[in-house]
């Protein structure tokens with residue numbers, strides 16, 4: 069590998085410039101207005117002689133599609149998105165659309181989700197083109213609009229309107245790459261699967277009446293107790309290939325007997341106890357718990373219209389998330405069993421969970437590239453409890469891996485949060501790792 073060394077100094081300079089400039093273009097979605105960011109990238113590609121075009125359902129909502137030609141092997145797609153979630157400037161240390169470079173970090177909305185990735189791909193595309201590197205396959209660059217609002221006007225539109233240009237064997241995307249510590253061993257998470265939403269409305273019914281005469285059963289009291297049950301019960305475990313590979317990967321790097329304890333996280337009977345023993349009450353433990361089952365989180369309540377009237381019905385909305393291999397019907401059945409037959413359950417909205425095999429040529433190349441750049445870590449497959457553009461590609465049979473390699477200490481919780489930032493050291497690290505990935509998979 070590394071037959072073509074990366075000009076790190078130049079790639080670093082381009083990455084920093086393009087990331088700060090992209091952050092400065094406000095693409096808060098809603099409304100999005102991604103076209104200016106798309107044009108910014110188009111200008112760069114035109115200057116570099118990389119074939120590129122803008123495409124979208126309306127003039128303000130353009131995505132970018134670019135391509136460097138190579139041999140006949142199935143193309144690789146480098147995916148990212150241009151829109152960001154909104155930010156309130158008064159809450160931030162630096163302006164969220166300032167693209168400030170301070171304290172070894174780039175600050176601003178999108179610095180971590182996911183203008184970092186867009187800028188990384190732009191920078192690597194430039195290097196491949198300038199060095200005239202012979203390629204076994206085409207490299208497609210796609211930076212989409214509308215990811216944060218479901219992708220209707222971005223990836224979904226592109227797949228419907230430019231299917232041939234979007235055809236690829238594998239795709240590299242966001243939604244993974246964070247480092248993770250268990251018992252002083254370091255791991256990096258490779259997104260190979262994502263849950264999907266399955267939002268539900270639960271309604272209880274009871275007798276209405278005058279509130280001056282209390283009763284122990286009512287629509288509201290019944291709803292309160294079933295929500296309490298939902299909050300305190302874990303739904304059944306379903307082991308996906310990704311979760312299985314994740315647990316195996318964690319265990320492999322641990323000494324005995326810790327390795328055996330970790331393996332039991334995948335065992336229905338011991339899972340909870342072993343999870344507590346190995347990860348305690350951490351955020352990581354909650355994430356792992358969510359990787360192993362469908363989940364339901366109450367987010368909205370509605371009941372009553374007057375303080376002295378006991379209402380005849382009460383309802384709650386649940387943000388349900390289902391695993392790859394699970395269906396909305398199957399999830400509704402799990403909830404119904406938990407709350408009882410008399411509770412009315414209605415599906416509000418659902419999507420399709422997605423998974424790419426944790427074992428493939430691409431995952432091996434990623435593992436090898438990371439090992440070369442950071443020997444002490446291990447790549448483990450990961451199931452993202454949320455969702456990205458990946459699901460649309462995976463449903464077409466394209467293998468998608470979410471991976472923006474980050475150094476330990478990088479705070480990935482900052483995506484969508486206040487003071488989102490990314491360290492320059494991580495950006496350099498990502499450049500080096502992903503160059504090796506491109507080398508391993510694309511360079512002839």
Ligand SMILES: [Zn+2]
Nearest residue numbers: 149181182242
């Ligand atoms: Zn994102």
